[in-house]
Amino acid sequence: MEVLKIATAGSVDDGKSTLIGRILYDTKSLTTDKLEAIEKTSKQKGYDYLDFSLATDGLVAEREQGITIDVAHIYFSTRKKSYIIADTPGHVEYTRNMVTGASTSQASIILIDARKGVIEQTNRHFFINNLLRIKDVVVTINKMDLVDYSEDVYNKIKADFSELMSKRDYQDQKITFIPVSALKGDNVVNRSENMPWYKGESLLEHLEGLDKKDIYNVGTPRFPVQYVIRPKTEDFHDFRGYAGKVYGGELSVGDNILVLPSKTRSKIKDIYFYDEKYQTASRRSSVTITLENDINVSRGDMIVKEGDLPTIDKQFTANICWMDSTPLEAGSKYMLQHGVNKVLARVEKINHKINPDYSGIEKNVQGLGVNDIASVTFKFNKPLFFDQFKNHRTNGSFILIDTQNNHTVGAGFIQ
Amino acid sequence: MSLKVKSLKVKSHKSETIHDEKNKIMKKDTSKINSLENEAIYIIREVAAQFEKPVLLFSGGKDSITLVRLAVKAFYPAKVPFPLMHIDTGHNFPETIEFRDRLVKELGLELIVRNVQDSIDAGKVKEESGRYASRNQLQTTTLLDAIEEFKFDACIGGARRDEEKARAKERIFSVRDDFGQWDEKNQRPELFDMLNGQINLGQNVRVFPISNWTELDVWSYIEQENIEIPSIYFAHKRKVFLRDGMIWSAEDEVVYRDDNEEVIEEMVRFRTVGDMSCTAAVLSEASTISKVVEEIRDSTISERGARIDDKRSEAAMEKRKQQGYF
Structure with a gap:
């Protein structure tokens, strides 16, 4: 059975959990006992519809705050494929979770609230999809029921998003726009009768149709x-x-x-x-x-x-996503894990910070804070055998480990 | 009771070219191998490489039996380079224990057993009483003591993310502190295929190689590999009684039953096998592995719907995990 892992990104209240809940419901993946629990809790809360987000929001803290705060994995399968959805939070502080979820995904869903359109968060979500070179991205314009299923609203958002697309450096990425209502079920699994102007596939139909060549880049072994x-x-x-x-x-x-x-x-x-x-x-x-x-x-x-050598060197420059509250500074030392290899690495230079919303770079940076993305040059104590991330997703990536507490504190993409 | 006896070493899914050595080698590539299997083998090999004293936590349930199969495949033709450990609640189904002993013998594996009864006798934990009494929670103390005793730094377990919503957030390498506790807000991010097994003294890692498998994936794999599993997973006649809409075994003394709870005989099987005191049966006619796979495919009840330990409260699993439960 083919397994497809999908990252999701949306801002708070864009209805991401509801979308996932809807997919599970319409593919009959929600079991009776889970459904009963959702009905019971929805009723207790006084909702007049089923709160599908309850199917995915796992931890107690999340249920209390009503937001998703960590990467959760949701599983469902059709006759054709097994799906793993990495439900990654869209809140501004949680870039690291999005990077994490996207790093193991082959496709991605970006959610946009039809009433709000393309917002700053959308830029960030798309930026990360781009940074991680996710090959297939579905831009899902949700809550179409709240804008009277308007084609004009859809077209406006599509045009705004297309402007973002011109800024990306990964042009091979395939981007598909789908207008949906997760709450009502339009174009999620079943095609909508409320939007006769939309001739494309439903979200699930699109995912079902993805072939290996659509999601993997061919590289060297x-x-x-x-x-x-x-x-x-x-x-x-x-x-x-x-x-x-x-x-x-x-x-x-x-x-x-x-x-x-x-x-x-x-x-x-x-x-x-x-x-x-x-x-x-x-x-x-x-x-x-x-x-x-x-x-x-x-x-x-x-x-x-033979004849297919990677670069063998004791230094490289990479874009990194910093994930720790203790800042990364020039001169700091980390354990750098590249595949199954570990080396001691020193930060030679923070070249510049990259604003994750396509608004440019910042030079003369002293240190990196949590969720910062930056170009950094590292030197190691022994050589690594690496490729550029754009040519090799696995051999072009690494993680940074704090030598004191052993936490994973950063992820990198070799330039 | 219908006992499915198959050799543990038997393999299925042979292609038609299997007896033709030349053809077999010329034609085959590895692209048809299940990607979940490739992933699990990769994870198990990382454990052997990154840790000094790993152990595979074996419960006798289908998930840990699957893990054993994957470990055997990961290191072939060498032996599995770590032992199995069973935390025996003393309330296990007898079929499970019999099966466990035969499995380790046939595969030549090392087995460590530690008993919850010993923790009770030592006064470390107190036996629960009443209708819902179970030794399930008590296992945690025995497990943590055993980790300490053997200085295990990595414990491989068969937990899956699809089982329960708190488990959906579990990492593949999940670090536990000196007290064996899980801090869900301070988990290490896991990127790409890279597993960070660096730990401080006193810490250990719980490893979940089949994190991304669903219940159906496990059953399909058991069918594909022709893996033997304990007979209680298949439909059999059993004396049972009903409580809270669930079916309980009336054949075992450890399951508390009120005198007014009527005993009936039904065709049942167990879908998940934990401690007898917290594992309910399901009505089933599925007497073979392929029928079980069909039944799971069409099922509308989740696997842990039959686990009373999760029904104690909405956050039952999360709380137990924070305390060091597996």
Whole structure:
């Protein structure tokens, strides 16, 4: 079964939880006991409609405040696909949650309140989708029932949003506009009869139609070695397998490869998934590879195809999203985790801050606060093997870890 | 009772080329492998690589049996490089215990068992009494003591985000403090595939490799892999009684029953298997794995709808997690 992970972004009260609740309801994914709980609570609160947001707002604090404050994952499936929705909050302080949710998503839904149109928050939501290079973005114009299902309102918002699109640096992104009413169910799962002027697909129809090529960029294969498998049993006395996940492209038996950082040459002998051998390891599969030569390979090394080398260097410049209340400053040291590799990294220079609403950059920055996005140059104590984020979503990204408390304090996209 | 006996080592989903060694290798690529399986194997390998003393928490339920299968696949042809640990409430279904012992023996795994009864005897926890008495909550103390005893730094568990709304926010690597507690407001963000397993002394990490699986995904996987599971998951005749709209086993003394609660015989199966005292049965005719998969697909009741421990209050799960519950 194909799995599609979708990030959602909307401002407070744009009706994001209601939209998700509606999808669950119309795809019959809400079970009787959940539905009963929603009916009961809606009644207690004196609502005259079902409050679907109760299906997704998980934590007690959220139910009390009525807002979503962390990334929640919601699951549903159709006969065609399994869906995971990362429900990420749209409140201004929570850029980090949006970046987090979007980092593992292949598609994204941006919500706009039809009565409010494109607001500052929308710029931020779109900026993050752009920064993370989400390939398929659906701009969902919600609450159409409250603007009399007006085509003019829809067209105005579409035009305003298109202006934003001209500012983005990732032009391959596919953007689709859909007018919906999450509360009433128009164009969410079923097409609306209230908007005969809209000829496009419903939101779910659009998602159902997304193909692998619509959501993944093709890159070069990278195989970071996660774990060395040495059974040392009688049957597998000399077995030396390299376990890991294949990113970006595929690797096949017989491929000429290099092991980084030593650049030792070898050939792929066998590809295992459990006890079966395969000719080709497809992207994102967790396989075990054996090599023709008996060479020394350990965790953190990377197997790449000969002639397809990443950059090998002890420094890079990256756009980072800072996620911690303690500021990042020039000279600070962090543990930098790049895939399965960890190095000690020093901040050489904060080049500039990037306003996440397309309003430009700020130079002469002293430190970065939580939710700041900036271009930063790092130096490390040993070389990393990396690609630019725009060419390789996995091998072009990293996280920063505080060396004192071990928290994940930042995420980076290599330039 | 219908006992489904299948060898634990048997595999299914063989392609037609399986007996033809040359064809098999020439034709196949790994693109058909379930992406959830790839993800879980990646996570389990990260645990083995990043931690010094990991353990797999094994309850005998379908989710932890699935985890064992994934761990076996992750390290083949080497053995699983960490032990299994069962926190035994003493109120487990006998079928589960019998199954557990056979599984570890067949797969050659190491099993550690720690008993809630010992925590009760030591006066660390107090047995609940009354109609809804359960040892489910008491497990937490025994678990935390065992983590301390063995100095485990990572505990792999079979919790899934779709089970319950507080679990929907759980991380894959979820850091617990010295007291084993979960601070839901101070969770580490998890980006891309990168799992940050750095911890301070005294902390440990709960790891959930099947976070992104749904109940249906687990059942489909059990069917696909032909994994043996305890017989109580399949429809069988059982003496039961009704309370609060749920079906309780009347065959086991640990389930409290009032004298006026009438015992009837029904065809039932268990959809989730926890402690006997907090696990209700569902009416079912599903006697094979494929019928169970069909039943789950068409079901309109959520899995934990049959868990009385979640019904105590709307925030029941969240509160237990903060206290260190699994």
